[in-house]
Amino acid sequence: MRTELPATFLATEDGRRANAILRSCVHCGFCNATCPTYQVTGDELDGPRGRIYLMKSMFESGEISGVVREHLDRCLTCRSCETTCPSGVRYSELLEIGRSRIEKDAPRPLAKSLMRKLLGAVLPAKGLLTVLLRLGRPLRPLFPRKFRHYLAPVSAHAPQPRTQHARKVLLLNGCVQRQLTPQVNDHLVALLNARGVTVIEVADEACCGGLNLHLGQDDAAHASMTRNIKALTPYLGEVEAIISTASGCGVTLKDYGRLYPAEGPLAAQAQAIAAKTVDAVELLAHFEFKPAVQARRIAVQTPCTLQHGQKLNGRMEVLLERCGYDLLPVAEPHLCCGSAGTYSILEPEISDQLRTRKLAALHKHQPEVIATANIGCQMHLAAGTSTPVLHWLTLLE
Ligand code: SF4
Numbered sequence: 001m002r003t004e005l006p007a008t009f010l011a012t013e014d015g016r017r018a019n020a021i022l023r024s025c026v027h028c029g030f031c032n033a034t035c036p037t038y039q040v041t042g043d044e045l046d047g048p049r050g051r052i053y054l055m056k057s058m059f060e061s062g063e064i065s066g067v068v069r070e071h072l073d074r075c076l077t078c079r080s081c082e083t084t085c086p087s088g089v090r091y092s093e094l095l096e097i098g099r100s101r102i103e104k105d106a107p108r109p110l111a112k113s114l115m116r117k118l119l120g121a122v123l124p125a126k127g128l129l130t131v132l133l134r135l136g137r138p139l140r141p142l143f144p145r146k147f148r149h150y151l152a153p154v155s156a157h158a159p160q161p162r163t164q165h166a167r168k169v170l171l172l173n174g175c176v177q178r179q180l181t182p183q184v185n186d187h188l189v190a191l192l193n194a195r196g197v198t199v200i201e202v203a204d205e206a207c208c209g210g211l212n213l214h215l216g217q218d219d220a221a222h223a224s225m226t227r228n229i230k231a232l233t234p235y236l237g238e239v240e241a242i243i244s245t246a247s248g249c250g251v252t253l254k255d256y257g258r259l260y261p262a263e264g265p266l267a268a269q270a271q272a273i274a275a276k277t278v279d280a281v282e283l284l285a286h287f288e289f290k291p292a293v294q295a296r297r298i299a300v301q302t303p304c305t306l307q308h309g310q311k312l313n314g315r316m317e318v319l320l321e322r323c324g325y326d327l328l329p330v331a332e333p334h335l336c337c338g339s340a341g342t343y344s345i346l347e348p349e350i351s352d353q354l355r356t357r358k359l360a361a362l363h364k365h366q367p368e369v370i371a372t373a374n375i376g377c378q379m380h381l382a383a384g385t386s387t388p389v390l391h392w393l394t395l396l397e
């Protein structure tokens with residue numbers, strides 16, 4: 001694709017990256033075939049190729065129209081287009097640059113702007129989130145139906161005693177998962193302890209920064225990353241890996257080497273953290289598991305952050321099959337479920353349509369359980385079905 005970006009923009013790191021990415025697109029349109037928002041609306045501007053054109057014209061003209069903002073806001077950042085693209089276009093990096101520009105230079109209407117600021121401030125703040133969930137749970141019936149699932153009482157769990165071994169890993173707590181489904185990490189600790197691995201958890205771990213990044217809130221994202229790098233770095237020498245059980249957090253940490261400024265004071269530490277981060281599916285692939293006592297029929301939903309972001313498609317399925325579960329075929333596995341971080345709150349219409357489509361595919365062969373690997377997808381899907389939606393880790397014996 002030919003570009004004519006202004007010299008002032010090309011003089012910046014963002015400008016050079018945007019130019020290179022734009023020029024790598026040959027506008028073939030293959031990506032539209034696997035883009036969830038294009039599948040829902042049928043509008044070229046809701047597909048990756050159309051969004052790339054919109055960003056090109058925004059960068060070239062310096063003008064940010066409401067149309068550009070609307071169609072970029074509607075993107076799920078699912079990265080299905082990157083998996084499909086034959087030219088290796090790094091769409092999500094271009095989108096980061098585009099969203100950051102919009103956030104700085106094109107303020108939204110007040111109500112939308114406040115909602116985005118609120119979500120960007122509350123969800124990554126563990127202490128605040130804990131307090132709000134505690135206050136909100138007793139008032140659950142008063143909330144709109146779509147939010148009630150997030151306020152469900154957390155089932156009582158007894159954390160396993162931690163045992164000490166020569167092998168050590170650091171387990172990320174995550175912001176939202178720890179509040180809503182603490183049993184997932186406790187279960188992983190028990191599995192690893194039983195296999196001779198000590199699990200270290202860091203009390204002052206911060207949010208990975210991914211949520212703010214997707215909202216175009218660069219300063220908040222970098223502040224979270226900096227806090228997290230400072231909290232995790234002291235443990236890097238003693239652990240063989242940093243484990244993420246929420247694929248949405250893992251995909252961001254694995255990208256710290258690119259996301260954290262190369263000239264920043266913690267650049268080397270950011271690279272080291274990225275290099276050590278693995279998803280639980282990667283670590284557990286090296287261990288044996290007993291066959292499940294109750295081998296159920298399972299439909300698997302692989303989160304976009306696991307299949308398109310971390311390129312670990314099929315790994316969860318292999319582990320579950322090794323445990324004797326009967327995995328059912330699911331159509332359109334590449335399509336997003338519509339959760340996508342804060343997307344289900346900010347773009348509810350498309351999000352609901354995608355969930356309905358995803359649940360129809362998951363339900364087709366009457367599974368007893370739906371398995372997933374990310375807290376956002378788990379909550380979003382569970383709000384639309386009576387079939388239990390569980391984190392895949394909790395299905396391992
Ligand atoms: S598939 Fe790749 S090269 Fe083709 S239009 Fe989409 S982003 Fe551009």
Ligand code: SF4
Pocket residue numbers: 034035036037038046047048051074075076077078079080081082091
């Ligand atoms: S990230 Fe997902 S929603 Fe956005 S353009 Fe790519 S495929 Fe479409």
